[in-house]
Amino acid sequence: MTALAVEGLTVSAGATDLVRGVDLAVEPGRTLGLVGESGSGKSMTALAVMGLLPDAIHLRSGSVRVDGRDVVPLPESERRTVRGARVGMIYQEPMTALNPLMRVGPQIVEGLTAHGMAAQAARARAAETLERVGLPVDRALRAYPHQLSGGMRQRAMIAVAVAPHPRVLIADEPTTALDVTIQRQVIDLVDELRREDGMAVVWITHDLGVVAHIADRTAVMYAGRVVEEGATAELFARPSHPYTAGLLRSLPAHRGAERPPLVQIGGLPPDLAGLPPGCPFAPRCPQRREVCSASEPALLDRGPQRAACHIPPEEWSA
Numbered sequence: 545m546t547a548l549a550v551e552g553l554t555v556s557a558g559a560t561d562l563v564r565g566v567d568l569a570v571e572p573g574r575t576l577g578l579v580g581e582s583g584s585g586k587s588m589t590a591l592a593v594m595g596l597l598p599d600a601i602h603l604r605s606g607s608v609r610v611d612g613r614d615v616v617p618l619p620e621s622e623r624r625t626v627r628g629a630r631v632g633m634i635y636q637e638p639m640t641a642l643n644p645l646m647r648v649g650p651q652i653v654e655g656l657t658a659h660g661m662a663a664q665a666a667r668a669r670a671a672e673t674l675e676r677v678g679l680p681v682d683r684a685l686r687a688y689p690h691q692l693s694g695g696m697r698q699r700a701m702i703a704v705a706v707a708p709h710p711r712v713l714i715a716d717e718p719t720t721a722l723d724v725t726i727q728r729q730v731i732d733l734v735d736e737l738r739r740e741d742g743m744a745v746v747w748i749t750h751d752l753g754v755v756a757h758i759a760d761r762t763a764v765m766y767a768g769r770v771v772e773e774g775a776t777a778e779l780f781a782r783p784s785h786p787y788t789a790g791l792l793r794s795l796p797a798h799r800g801a802e803r804p805p806l807v808q809i810g811g812l813p814p815d816l817a818g819l820p821p822g823c824p825f826a827p828r829c830p831q832r833r834e835v836c837s838a839s840e841p842a843l844l845d846r847g848p849q850r851a852a853c854h855i856p857p858e859e860w861s862a
């Protein structure tokens with residue numbers, strides 16, 4: 545069964561939709577890469593899935609199925625159990641998730657006993673999990689988060705998230721602030737945990753290199769919508785949305801001699817509070833035509849992937 549299935553997710557701040565009808569699905573043991581530039585709605589999507597949206601922001605419509613069950617209508621008490629036991633999340637800043645006043649061992653144990661595990665089993669699971677994330681077990685159990693290095697804190701946060709063996713792990717740019725070596729270690733660690741536990745992973749990042757490395761499928765967000773989704777290899781080889789094509793052209797690996805020079809996508813992301821009619825990418829799109837400012841394209845099958853663009857790639861100008 546699909547581990548995580550999001551349908552028609554719309555998240556709003558007042559009258560402004562920040563996330564607009566997003567559909568996502570991740571199978572057990574698979575990784576979905578969620579990419580898009582700053583402000584495209586990646587974190588809001590993740591927080592809506594977790595039931596952790598900030599105060600002024602609400603989920604306006606849509607469903608979030610975890611193992612087939614829609615968690616949106618659940619009362620907060622049950623939602624908390626889903627969050628603790630079924631869906632975990634890791635962040636760029638470990639202190640978002642860790643309690644600074646509590647030693648790491650008891651934090652992991654508390655997360656397990658709160659959802660019904662016996663204390664002794666929870667203590668054993670905590671030690672086992674710290675070992676799995678590559679921390680020195682005895683020291684980490686007793687340490688306060690501030691007594692650990694940045695990389696170790698990152699691992700401690702991952703341990704808290706994966707100790708209950710969640711079905712889904714959402715990683716929101718967890719490696720952005722880390723140096724390249726530690727970044728790679730964290731990516732490989734999550735990938736290993738995914739394989740061992742069969743977790744579904746949603747990996748949110750700006751870094752298409754990371755997505756190419758770990759994601760089976762990739763969803764590209766722009767202005768609160770998914771504008772392209774497909775198998776990562778296909779989507780990288782034959783992007784079907786000009787925004788995806790633009791992102792790929794700015795990838796370092798594509799900046800070889802035979803490749804076009806680095807092209808940043810010109811222009812600014814749109815203001816969600818005043819979206820013009822038509823495709824929100826049109827003002828920046830090298831392929832735009834008249835139809836593009838008339839109606840917003842739906843996300844439709846386009847060869848092996850899905851894309852929300854009026855102009856099929858075979859009609860694109862070079």
Ligand SMILES: Nc1ncnc2c1ncn2[C@@H]1O[C@H](COP(=O)(O)OP(=O)(O)OP(=O)(O)O)[C@@H](O)[C@H]1O
Nearest residue numbers: 557562581582583584585586587588589598600816
């Ligand atoms: N508290 C808030 N109230 C109103 N709008 C907000 C609030 N927080 C974020 N937004 C807006 O919601 C939209 C989506 O933001 P979100 O944080 O999901 O983007 P993101 O894709 O995660 O970006 P980044 O890559 O920078 O993390 C943005 O337009 C942002 O300005």
Ligand SMILES: [Mg+2]
Nearest residue numbers: 586587588716
């Ligand atoms: Mg974000």
